Amino acid sequence: MNEKIEAGFFTVFNRQENILENYDHYEERKLSDMHRYFAAEDIRQQMALANNEVIYRVYKKTAPLIAGELEQAVTVINPGQVNGEFFMTKGHYHINEKCSEVFFTLKGEGLLLLQKGQETKWLEMKPDVITYIPAGWGHRTINTSLSEPFVFIAFWPANAGHNYQKSLDEPFGRRVFFYNGSYIVSKVL
Ligand SMILES: O=P(O)(O)OC[C@H]1O[C@H](O)[C@H](O)[C@@H](O)[C@@H]1O
Numbered sequence: 085m086n087e088k089i090e091a092g093f094f095t096v097f098n099r100q101e102n103i104l105e106n107y108d109h110y111e112e113r114k115l116s117d118m119h120r121y122f123a124a125e126d127i128r129q130q131m132a133l134a135n136n137e138v139i140y141r142v143y144k145k146t147a148p149l150i151a152g153e154l155e156q157a158v159t160v161i162n163p164g165q166v167n168g169e170f171f172m173t174k175g176h177y178h179i180n181e182k183c184s185e186v187f188f189t190l191k192g193e194g195l196l197l198l199q200k201g202q203e204t205k206w207l208e209m210k211p212d213v214i215t216y217i218p219a220g221w222g223h224r225t226i227n228t229s230l231s232e233p234f235v236f237i238a239f240w241p242a243n244a245g246h247n248y249q250k251s252l253d254e255p256f257g258r259r260v261f262f263y264n265g266s267y268i269v270s271k272v273l
């Protein structure tokens with residue numbers, strides 16, 4: 085698929101089912117797929133062996149992976165915690181560091197964590213809030229609700245590429261835990 089898209093099209097967010105209708109690529113991440121991502125790696129492992137819950141699902145509408153095209157995906161992060169640390173995405177950097185990304189929050193509440201070098205920033209996300217991820221920044225989303233799924237749609241350049249290794253080698257400087265009925269963004273020492 086190296087030809088640009090020639091025909092206009094539309095997708096639909098189905099808010100009953102929390103899916104992107106017309107998606108053509110699906111990914112899910114269970115506890116067993118999240119090796120080394122949570123602070124309590126031992127507890128994650130136990131939970132993966134016990135019930136191996138789905139942490140998040142991604143419904144993507146793909147595009148040819150060339151400059152000028154855009155991809156989009158609805159991400160649904162389930163509520164839950166690993167030893168008090170809220171369920172979250174793996175997080176990634178773009179292989180093409182010139183590529184930025186936009187998230188539009190559809191349902192629930194969460195945080196967008198941004199990382200560049202030693203610098204960590206975060207933004208609250210809730211319905212109708214649109215967050216912008218500047219080029220060059222690693223990004224991870226976290227569901228801070230105790231009971232509701234956190235759902236957002238992302239749009240990014242099709243030539244961005246996902247670099248997961250970098251988010252393991254240069255991990256996010258903050259982690260988000262349940263604290264006092266809400267959340268706390270705690271520094272990773
Ligand atoms: O790729 P992850 O860090 O696991 O995050 C899950 C997904 O979140 C958003 O929808 C991103 O834009 C997708 O590109 C990403 O795949």
Ligand SMILES: [Fe+2]
Binds near residue numbers: 176177178223240
């Ligand atoms: Fe991205």
